[in-house]
Amino acid sequence: MLVAHTRAMTTPRFVQLHREDSAALRLELAQGLLGEPASVSPKFLYDALGSRLFDAITELPEYYPTRVERALFTRHAGTMAAIAGRGRTLIDLGAGNCEKAARLFDVLAPLRYVAVDISVDYLRESLASLQRQYPGIEMVGVGADFSAALTLPPEAGRGERLLFYPGSSIGNFTPIDALRFLRQVRAVAGPGGALLIGVDLVKPKPILELAYDDPLKVTAAFNLNLLRRLNAMLGCDARIEDFEHVALFNEPESRIEMHLQARRALTLRWVGGERALAAGERIHTENSYKYTVDGFDRLLRDSGFARTTHWIDDEQGFAVFLATA
Numbered sequence: 001m002l003v004a005h006t007r008a009m010t011t012p013r014f015v016q017l018h019r020e021d022s023a024a025l026r027l028e029l030a031q032g033l034l035g036e037p038a039s040v041s042p043k044f045l046y047d048a049l050g051s052r053l054f055d056a057i058t059e060l061p062e063y064y065p066t067r068v069e070r071a072l073f074t075r076h077a078g079t080m081a082a083i084a085g086r087g088r089t090l091i092d093l094g095a096g097n098c099e100k101a102a103r104l105f106d107v108l109a110p111l112r113y114v115a116v117d118i119s120v121d122y123l124r125e126s127l128a129s130l131q132r133q134y135p136g137i138e139m140v141g142v143g144a145d146f147s148a149a150l151t152l153p154p155e156a157g158r159g160e161r162l163l164f165y166p167g168s169s170i171g172n173f174t175p176i177d178a179l180r181f182l183r184q185v186r187a188v189a190g191p192g193g194a195l196l197i198g199v200d201l202v203k204p205k206p207i208l209e210l211a212y213d214d215p216l217k218v219t220a221a222f223n224l225n226l227l228r229r230l231n232a233m234l235g236c237d238a239r240i241e242d243f244e245h246v247a248l249f250n251e252p253e254s255r256i257e258m259h260l261q262a263r264r265a266l267t268l269r270w271v272g273g274e275r276a277l278a279a280g281e282r283i284h285t286e287n288s289y290k291y292t293v294d295g296f297d298r299l300l301r302d303s304g305f306a307r308t309t310h311w312i313d314d315e316q317g318f319a320v321f322l323a324t325a
């Protein structure tokens with residue numbers, strides 16, 4: 001009995017909720033390319049190479065969100081834990097290598113850690129190694145695509161929940177989709193639940209544009225890598241050298257936009273379709289919305305959270321919000 005108990009607490013469990021439907025993904029890609037303007041969903045940026053390029057972006061001095069958010073967590077974790085409460089089920093909605101949540105384990109002392117990512121395969125190694133470090137925390141890896149709907153399996157447990165959504169990933173939703181998503185987060189948090197979320201703030205255009213168009217061209221590679229994905233998934237004939245990475249701050253919409261801009265007139269051809277692009281025409285690949293503190297606070301309240309607290313860095317560039325239900 002004792003042996004069974006020990007094993008249960010030291011082996012993470014894995015649940016894959018959603019299976020990739022490659023025909024549906026191909027259709028989505030083709031429909032985006034045929035749109036006006038042409039677009040590709042940012043979720044296609046994250047293949048194996050794209051995910052590594054994104055990790056490299058987070059190391060760049062120009063890409064401040066990761067660094068500033070980490071400093072906010074380090075500085076204020078104690079207060080955050082005092083408000084959120086210790087001993088909860090910590091549900092990490094953008095887990096990846098689980099590193100950000102793991103840094104909070106000592107202070108939050110979660111009973112259970114539920115790591116969610118698009119595929120459990122991304123979580124296996126990191127969760128197994130974390131489990132060895134923290135044998136007393138029950139660990140569950142969930143493979144789910146919550147961009148359409150946020151549902152968790154019964155393995156996520158019933159205890160008091162703290163949802164964790166760092167990195168300003170909320171900025172990659174349109175404001176209306178962000179509201180829809182945060183309402184679902186509120187529902188999943190349940191009575192007494194809370195949300196800890198990182199949010200990038202509006203700031204001067206040159207700082208924003210440099211963060212998304214770094215001199216080392218890592219972000220350009222991240223964006224251009226999408227063309228390799230198009231070629232692999234659609235059997236397309238895009239040439240990387242025919243496109244240029246463009247990142248601009250659209251002030252009225254309060255968002256950074258990433259585009260792939262054709263350097264010359266060309267036609268993309270794939271099985272079952274084609275798209276002509278004039279020289280200078282763009283494929284829109286990502287939006288990253290930037291909020292004001294008041295605007296995001298309002299969004300949390302509109303989503304059904306009753307109380308909010310936030311922490312901002314000295315340069316007012318990034319905020320971490322803690323919203324309680």
Ligand code: AVI
Nearest residue numbers: 057167168169171172219288
């Ligand atoms: C993942 N997401 C929050 C990043 C962002 O800042 O919008 C993705 C990214 N795109 C270019 N650089 C980073």
